[in-house]
Amino acid sequence: MRVRHTAGRDFAEMESVLARLLDVMLVALGAAFASFLLATGTAQSVLEGAFVALDMALAIVLLPWFGIYGSWRGRSTWRLVLNVVFGWMAVQLCGLAIMFLLHRTASVSRLWCVSWTVTTAAGLVVSRLLLHMGLGRIRRTGRNLRMVAVVGAGANLDSVIGNIVSSPDAGFRAVATLNTRPGSEPDFPGLPSFSCLHxxxxxxxxxxxxxVWLSLPMSEEDTVLKVLNEFNGDLVNLRFIPDVRSLAMFDRNVVDLIGVPAINLMASPMTPYSLVQKAIFDRLFAATALLALAPVMLSIAVAVKVTSKGPVLFTQLRKGADGRVFRIYKFRSMRAHEQQSGVLRQATRGDPRVTRVGAFLRRTSLDELPQFLNVLRGDMSVVGPRPHAIEHDDRYRRVVDGYIHRYRIKPGITGWAQVNGFRGETDRIEKMQRRVEHDLYYLRNWSFWLDMRIVVATVLKGLVHRNAY
Incomplete structure (x- = not known):
């Protein structure tokens, strides 16, 4: 065992050294390519050369802080790409700061600096992607694999082994199991299975x-301790993959909480970085939309005002993130009418309260456009679970599974449920349950690209729907 582990460590160290050298070379090559494209002068090239040398030194010092030289086996390639880009941005910003303190930034071509930054970032990303593609092809042929033995039983054990089998690029191979539940066997014939720990x-x-991966429920603490004691004197990596499917609602990641590791069972599914990213996109998108759609919104306002009595905008209290109440804006689509306190009557097909202009606005979702003001105010997001009337919230949170978790993020103008056809009247509990299921899917699987997909789907097919009336 010592021979294999030593060889593995030597290979990993060599790979890390080569990756560092390649990154430093790419910094220099990116600068040279930018200079070639822009044909900078000789005097300026001397200063630029000093800047490049400074950044090469900074890259050696700073890039390891972003964890890009450790093992990424089985981890997200795109997360690595982001770390690489952020690392390079940090290097470039530190280099610029030092040049500024030396009063040399005024002599550096801004166009060359931008070209160098973009070129190097592209080179670093492409090199990482090519490396991972190459490693993936090698691992699919059965080489560069790390052998894994899995401890567990039942569906969670089968799920872990299935993930290993379905992800050959990750470089793991399940070779044995310890079945902790007598009478059950893994669903993978030919895989050696043991019932005795020794x-x-x-x-x-x-x-x-x-x-050795421990795929066990958190209640099996005794089994975990027995395995830890058994391998206490071995150079084996022990990893605990707790079975919290029946407990965890969203994020199962381990987080650092006042200095100790904690597993999120029910908590906000979005990281602080994701929230900042989403907030920046929301504000930029809303501001752009309001400027671009200003003539359309002005025309709608005039049409609403001249065709029926009442205000142009309809406002109503809704609940947002963490249950905070806010006032939502819409173009008024109904005639003014008395509404019984505490009772909300949804619009139905052929509802006499809806005006002719209002029917068109509701069918095309143009009545929702003023909600971009809510987005600018920070009450809503462009994409998220649609906010319901407070009367509906009070009713459905008691009868619809998971309804309360819609409050964990800001509500949206559009959402995953809406682009999948779950919008309009919810006259049956089953309709609301299906809508909430789609909202929870969105919360569990949020990404910036999923938001972009929903925005595009809303524009292409989500504006007009037969269920909106």
Whole structure:
């Protein structure tokens, strides 16, 4: 076992050294390519050369802080790409700061600096993607694999092994299991399965297996301790993959909480970075939309005002993130009417309260345009679960599973449920349940690109729908 682990460490160290050298070379090559494109003068090239040398030194010092030289086996390639880009931005900003303190930034071509920054960032990203594509092809042929033995039972054990089998590029191979539940066997025939811990440990040592994954419920603390004690004197990586499917609502990631690791069972599914990213996009998109759609909104306002008595805008209290109440804006689509306190009557097909202009606005969702003001105010997002009337919230949170978790992020003008056809009247509990299921899917799987997909789908097919009336 010592031979295999030593060889693995040597290979990883060599790979890390080569990656660092490649990144430093790409910094220099990016600068040279920018100079070639712009044909900068000789005097300026001397100063630029000093700037490049400074950044090469900074890259050696700063890039390791972003964790890009550690093992990314089984981890997100796109997360690595983001770390690489942010690392390079940090290097470039530090280099510019030092040049500024030396009063040399005025002599550096801004166009060359931008070209160098973009070119190098592209080179660093492409090199990482090519490396991972190459490693993926190698691993699919059965080389550069890390052997894994899995401890567990039932569906969670099968799920972990299934993930290993379905992700050959990650470089893991399941070679043995310890079945902790007598009478059940993994759904993978041909995979050695043990019921005795000592026999399982002997197999791990004999086959020089590098990883042991504990796929167990959190209630099986005794089993976890027994496995830890068994391998206490071995150079084996032990990883705990707790089965919290029946407990966790969204994020199961381990977070640092006042210095100790904690697993989120029910908490906001979005990280602080994701919230900042979403907030910036929301404000920029809303401001752009309001400027671009100003003539359309002015025309709608005039049409609403001249065709029926009452205000142009309709306002109503809704609940937002963390249950905070805010006032939502819409173009008025109904005639003024008395409404019983505490009772909300949804619009139905052929509802006499809806004006002719209002029917068109509701069918095309143009009545929602003023909600971009709510987005600018920070009450709403462009994409998120649609906010319901407070009367509906009070009713459905008691009868619809998971309804309360819609409050964990800001409500949106459009959402995953809406582009999948779940909009309009919810006259049956089943309709609201399906809508909430789509909202929870969005919360569990949020990404910036999912938001972009929903925005595009809203523009292409979500503006007009037969359920909106």
């Amino acid at each position: 026999e399982f440990a002997a197999c791990v040592r004999r086959e020089q297996i590098e990883e």
